[in-house]
Amino acid sequence: MNIISRYRSPNFSNLLIPVEFVVLHFTAASLERTLKIFMDPSTEVSAHLVIDRDGSVYELVDCLNGEAKRGWHAGRSHYESLRGAERIRCEGFNDRSIGIELVNLNGNIYPYSERQYAALFRLIETLKRLYPSLNAPDSIVGHEQVAGFRGKSDPGRCFEWSRLFAVCYPEQGMPTREAICPELMAQRMRALVDGVGISYDSINDVVTFPQGLGAEFFSLLSSFSEAALSRE
Numbered sequence: 001m002n003i004i005s006r007y008r009s010p011n012f013s014n015l016l017i018p019v020e021f022v023v024l025h026f027t028a029a030s031l032e033r034t035l036k037i038f039m040d041p042s043t044e045v046s047a048h049l050v051i052d053r054d055g056s057v058y059e060l061v062d063c064l065n066g067e068a069k070r071g072w073h074a075g076r077s078h079y080e081s082l083r084g085a086e087r088i089r090c091e092g093f094n095d096r097s098i099g100i101e102l103v104n105l106n107g108n109i110y111p112y113s114e115r116q117y118a119a120l121f122r123l124i125e126t127l128k129r130l131y132p133s134l135n136a137p138d139s140i141v142g143h144e145q146v147a148g149f150r151g152k153s154d155p156g157r158c159f160e161w162s163r164l165f166a167v168c169y170p171e172q173g174m175p176t177r178e179a180i181c182p183e184l185m186a187q188r189m190r191a192l193v194d195g196v197g198i199s200y201d202s203i204n205d206v207v208t209f210p211q212g213l214g215a216e217f218f219s220l221l222s223s224f225s226e227a228a229l230s231r232e
């Protein structure tokens, strides 16, 4: 696996955390912009790992050496996790999880690439060996499962959870992973994106923007959908 560790984020707490979960996100930005945001101390956000469209893996906060520092990716979060027959309420996912960001402008609109799935599945296998709690299927969650109450909708409707569980947790069943973003809202976002002239070439996995409209549009779109989906 191609792991790139020359980009480091200053946005983490110098504390080792017990790794009980992996939280999946989409970046809502290109790789370049994502790295810039995570390496800028004023943003106070980070993820341990970023997976680009071509399957390259960037480690921005320590976690692949068997010890995970506390990243700043989950924010206010809670989840009732099923461990065996037991339900455990967990809060504050920065204190207990590794954050993985998948480069996607909006995972409720655009699919993830095959190379991203392949890299993600291999990463999960590596992390399972390092952190035994991750051997439970319910330890892999989306940001929307733990922070959907405040409108977080990543990795989104296009993320194929069934593939992840079939590959990384065969014969262990699949926990419920419902998308927070309703079909209708996804359709409206899609119409908005098409309407401003952004086009997606699914064969070459390339998004083209009209002049003057950049990837910032997608962060704006994410904040609109967050506001609309927030139940607080």
Ligand SMILES: [Zn+2]
Pocket (backbone or CB within 6 Å): 024, 025, 026, 073, 143, 152, 154
């Ligand atoms: Zn997220």
